[in-house]
Amino acid sequence: MTAPAPVETPAPTRVGYGALLRTPGAWTFLVPAFAARLPYAMLSLGIVLLVFDTHGSYGTAGAVAAVSAVAQAFVGPQTGRLADRYGQAAVLLPSVAVHALSVGALIALALGHAPVWTLFLAAAPAGASVPQIGAMVRARWVAKLSSDSPQKLNTAFAFESVTDEFTFVVGPVLATAIATTVTPAAGLIGEAALTVLGGLAFAAQRRTAPAQHPRTAGAERVSALSSPGVRLLAGSFLGVGTVFGAMQVSVTAFAEAVGQPGVSGTVYGIFAGGSMLAGVLYGMVAWRRSARQRMLGSYALLVLGCSTLWAMPDLTALAVAGLVCGLAIAPTLITGYTLVESLVADGAKTEAFTWLTGAIGLGLAAGSTVAGQLIDGHGAWAGFLVPIAGAGLGLAALISLRHLLTPPAKAGRTVARGGAAQGAQLVGAAKG
The missing domain is CATH 1.20.1250.20 (MFS general substrate transporter like domains)
Known part of the structure; x- marks a missing residue:
């Protein structure tokens, strides 16, 4: 009996950025996402510029920024878990509200030369409430491309990585320009405004959002x-x-x-x-x-x-x-x-x-x-x-x-x- 001829594995297909960006509905969430994720790279530097101007110490400014960063690092995954369970819009709406209030409180306390410990109290919720737009955009790509080739998803992640790098180049420059040409507080005001406007616009794009995965009674909780x-x-x-x-x-x-x-x-x-x-x-x-x-x-x-x-x-x-x-x-x-x-x-x-x-x-x-x-x-x-x-x-x-x-x-x-x-x-x- 003649053995069947082996079936060759097809070579990976190259997927360009043009093909990726022609994905139906992609631009509807990419544009507001860029506006909403730009503040991610503005917050720490905005805090440093404001606190140094009001309190005269880089050490103090760096410590306040670090509190914000640590809070963001630990609370962010919990908001990501809630977004998986209840939907991205349900998490984004309260997040941007808390963020705007917290940044406003931080600005008021700094301008009022309040004790440093009060700045920590405001910086923690400001960092914790930063919308996790980058993660949410990647989740939307997964939802849209799950039935496509793995190479297309790889290209999507590459596009997101380049976007992250770009925001970390543009964000600090924007924060510095606003703070030095207007007033140090204006850098954080701009950051909060972009967070609110971009976050709300992104949340409004519900058609491209991934499906919710609510926890069912008796089911084991899924944890990353x-x-x-x-x-x-x-x-x-x-x-x-x-x-x-x-x-x-x-x-x-x-x-x-x-x-x-x-x-x-x-x-x-x-x-x-x-x-x-x-x-x-x-x-x-x-x-x-x-x-x-x-x-x-x-x-x-x-x-x-x-x-x-x-x-x-x-x-x-x-x-x-x-x-x-x-x-x-x-x-x-x-x-x-x-x-x-x-x-x-x-x-x-x-x-x-x-x-x-x-x-x-x-x-x-x-x-x-x-x-x-x-x-x-x-x-x-x-x-x-x-x-x-x-x-x-x-x-x-x-x-x-x-x-x-x-x-x-x-x-x-x-x-x-x-x-x-x-x-x-x-x-x-x-x-x-």
């Missing part, structure tokens, strides 16, 4: 953190956050030390630009390797790029090293979001995305704090040791626990030997 893979990815994103935080402080200190403080923004912009460029290109490639392999590879490149920063002799060399380091950032984030989407059930996807975003925020706060201490004690070069340590620990965890990044088997999918059957193709697709 119940997945060991999600916990591992959150830990690795914490390492990425330390790179962001330490780079911001260390580049500023290095430029100050060599007598060119005005160049620090350009150097950090090159770092962020490298990440944006890599994100654009990454989303255009039809990847054959699994998402787990890509995650390990991009994270290893991140550690390699960070390892040279401390030894750079001048700002030009530092800008080049920062560019190389930045090229690994977006691919790491894109692949992480791709992986986490496959690791959790439908009722916990927004929460899972929010845990990763929150981990970056925590890492940023920790990285900037530790780098600042090292710089004060040993000089600007010492701050660049923090990215090596943070990213290195993240890579060590990924390598040793990489088996946790394998998506769980789903009902109805059978895996045939030899990779020729359709079931094997489906499982391979789930891996990215």
